[in-house]
Amino acid sequence: MTIRLTLDGRPVDATLNDSAAARDFAALLPLTLDLSDFHGTERIAGLPRRLDTSGAPDAAEARAGDLAYYAPWGNLALYYRDGGSSDSGLVILGHVADGDTERLATAEHVTIEAGS
Template sequence: MNIRLTADGRAVDATLNDSAAARDFAALLPLTLNLSDFHETERISDLPRPLSTAGAPRSAEPKAGDLAFYAPWGNLAIYYRNAPRADGVVILGRLAEGGAEVLATAGRVTIER
């Protein structure tokens, strides 16, 4: 499924994978979220509710450009740098080329189908 993230008037396309978590995330759209920085690696925001993690791997090694759900905290993560493997990270999809750089400093993002 294709989605669009818009921050500071700049649009970034992304593709969600075919996981239960990604489908559950898509069901929440459209969303407008306030983002904060986490470890100079990702932009994060709380989601309105936890996503399904049925069938998800126990851990993932996120790369710059990945959209992910961090199950222990219930938040969305938009990675602008590579991160080490971590338990509870569920990859939801991937930003289009250059999208990580656009969103690296975003304070607010709107996500829609």
């Protein structure tokens, strides 16, 4: 599924994978979230509810451009740098279009909508 992220007024295209968590995330759209930095690798925001992570692997290794859900905290993570070692409870939801990861690093707000 294609989605559109608007980061501080600038559009970025992304694609969600076909996991249960990604489908559950898509059901929440549209969303407008305030972002904060976490560990110099990702922008994070709380979601209105926890996502269904049935069938998800126990851990995933995030790469720059990944959209992910961190199940222990119930938050969305937008990675602008590689996340390093695999993280227990991290579920990859999708990926932003190549070349658009630099916008993630400084974004304060994001609106996420289903794509056309």
